[in-house]
């Protein structure tokens with residue numbers, strides 16, 4: 001572990017009381033939770049991520065792309081602490097009105113490279129809502145009930161700004177309770193021009209978390225990263241524990257187990273991380289909708 005790591009006991013505190021963020025989430029389906037990761041931890045996470053990128057084979061493209069750096073919980077204690085931030089998780093639990101939550105894939109470090117050939121382009125597609133509000137998960141791809149079954153918890157390791165591809169979204173689109181219509185993914189996204197007239201960007205300083213209702217229509221916008229720099233973030237799809245995961249989480253936990261990371265974490269972090277990353281499937285409550293993968297339909301997953 002890096003000597004510069006903050007001690008496990010040192011948990012950063014958001015500026016305002018939890019109720020402030022919860023109210024924003026309830027009103028807008030979106031909030032920015034500040035101070036989830038300290039400056040020292042951000043530095044460590046960047047350093048550890050670039051050490052991992054150097055090991056990727058084949059090497060990822062340097063421009064015009066977004067890629068994942070796998071197994072973050074096996075190589076960064078700071079990532080383990082960030083994804084188990086107690087205020088962030090309390091907020092998510094309160095919004096979904098359940099204590100029993102889990103991650104539907106392992107925390108996903110993503111690197112959005114600077115645009116080069118994409119500058120000035122308007123690539124098609126990318127609009128989606130997040131798991132479990134994916135195509136082919138709900139019957140009829142409609143989610144009529146009022147309960148919330150997914151919250152996205154994206155931790156900004158770099159600032160999210162207009163000039164480095166802060167995530168595009170349609171404010172309040174979670175209220176429409178449907179997947180983005182096909183037209184959103186046709187003809188490229190020009191902000192302010194129909195059907196993208198209401199598109200905004202999620203903007204936040206490094207160290208904060210974008211926390212939003214998974215039904216929100218949104219899109220990674222690599223063409224907008226004109227900063228010349230990478231933009232790093234850790235993506236997490238959080239659902240009630242009875243919602244089946246998007247992917248098999250066991251291989252990720254094997255890496256975690258083999259890494260000896262557990263020994264470096266405070267017991268509270270280790271226990272929360274294990275709960276989130278390794279939860280066994282639980283039976284759904286009796287009034288829950290059927291949330292299934294239809295086995296014979298090819299999966300179309302975007303995170």
Ligand SMILES: O=C(O)CCC(=O)C(=O)O
Nearest residue numbers: 130167219220221235303
């Ligand atoms: O990286 C981004 O800007 C978009 C993230 C995203 O699409 C997601 O978390 O589902």
